[in-house]
Amino acid sequence: MKHQFTLPHFQSSTFEIETSIWTGRPTLFKDGIAISRSDEKGKPFLIPDDSGEIVRAYPKPRYTDIAPALEIDGIRYDTVDKLAWHQYTLCLIPLLLLFIGGGIGGIIGGVASAFNLQTIRATKSVTTNYLKVIGITLLAFALYFFVVYLILS
Template sequence: MKHKFTIPNLPDSNFEIEVSFWTGKQTLYKNNEPVQQSTEKGKPFLIPDNNGGIVKAYPKASFPEIVPALEIDNIKYNVIEKLPWHQSALSLLPMLLVFTGGGIGGGIGAVASLYNMQLLRDNRPGIGKYLKVIGVTCAAAALYFALAIVIKKWIG
């Protein structure tokens, strides 16, 4: 999923960041051109500025989001707007599976929570996205309990 944003240091440029849901791989684009990522510590993106120089943008984790914030000159810029507290709480409900299901429940809950956050970022208005989030949460719980029954029968 691609997210569009701007950086105050480079106001004439349009940026997009693409983060893989499954691998977490990040790709940054400036004016639809991919930006090179360094292999040095912190793996900064090397963004060419208007003066022929390079601006280093370090991707920083932004819990609970999968999309990182970018740190430039020790200033952290959020690429995407954080969800309101009630949407964050709703999207993180599947993480409660960690208390009943340990690692397996936590894994299922983490994937469902990340997917819920993507659903809540949908720009379409209405209650439909909330119903989808509740459906994903119920599906995660059903998947965990079905998997628990299968494992219990398999173990004996």
């Protein structure tokens, strides 16, 4: 899922960042064009500015979210709005499967939580997003109990 944002260094440009749920690797787009990354330490995005100079934007993990922040000249810029505490709580309920079901529960709960964090930020209506998150959570618990039933029988 792509998240749209702006940066103060580029007033006339719109950026989008897309982070893979599976690899965690971010991809940055400036005005719809993919931005290349350097091989140097930190693997910064090399963003050309209006004067033709290159600005290095380092992706920095946000441990409470899938979408990384970008650091430019030592200043961190959020690429997505921070969620409220109740949104985090709702999205991370599937992680309870880790305590109930160990490794299998942790894997199912982790994947469901990652999908929940992506879903809660969707551009659909807020009510639809909450219903989808609740549905994903219920499916995660149902899948866990189904897998346990298969293992035990």
